[in-house]
Amino acid sequence: MTEQKPVIINLCPTGMIPRKKQNPQVPISPKEVVADVKRCYELGFSMVHLHARDAQEDPTWRPEPFKEMIANR
Secondary structure, three states: OOOOOOOOOEEOOOOOOOOOOOOOOOOOOHHHHHHHHHHHHHHOOOEEOOOEEOOOOOEEOOHHHHHHHHHOO
16 A cells, blocks of 8 residues: 655635625635635645735735734634
């Protein structure tokens, strides 16, 4: 029997492009992102690559949404 190596699954729940009108399931708010990440972690995902959005669903690099995601993990 061959030894299986661990697999690292990197989750990017939001990305930079999709909007709710394109896919109603895409998480936009920090609360939605955290909920999706928790579900995926329970399924075995190993890491997460976070993007944040503002209230208009535009990508943002402002620290506030990231702080909210990290604080509510």
